[in-house]
Amino acid sequence: MIRHLVLFKLNEGVSRDEERVVAGARGFAELGAQVPEVVSWECGWNVTDRPIAYDFAINSSVADTGALTRYLEHPAHQAAVAPWSEFATWVIADYEI
Template identity: 65%
Template sequence: MMRHLVLFKLNEGVERDDPRVVAGVEAFRALDGKIPEIRFWELGWNVSDRPIAYDFAINSGFDDAESLRAYVEHPEHQAGVALWREFATWVIADYAY
């Protein structure tokens, strides 16, 4: 199994209620069920107020590296990534478990 973690940081001046952010969240929320390789899918806003905290997270699981690659390359995923590029930066970690 592969785990795919993504932590997003909204750009300076961008708030959660920005219409672009709302559309970006909904685009990623909708991926569960659209991309058959996804085995586990959760996402949400950070609740910590610590200064080092990121703003939004996706935690997802896949059968193997090939399934993860198929997800990353999937047009629906790429469309969501394009939205997020407008207002955020992110870091990822992919690991086998």
């Protein structure tokens, strides 16, 4: 099993209540159910306000590295992640569980 963890940091001057950000979060909320390879899916806004904290997180799992590749290449994933490049940066970690 592979855990796919993604942390998003909104760009300077971008707030989570902007329409494009709200739409982006909604896209991720719906994504897990759209990709057959996803075994588990959680996402949401950070509830703490610390200088080192990221703003939004995705915590998901897939069966193996092949499933991870299919998830990353899936059109629904591509559509959900595309808008985020306009208003955020992110880091990822993919590890075995």
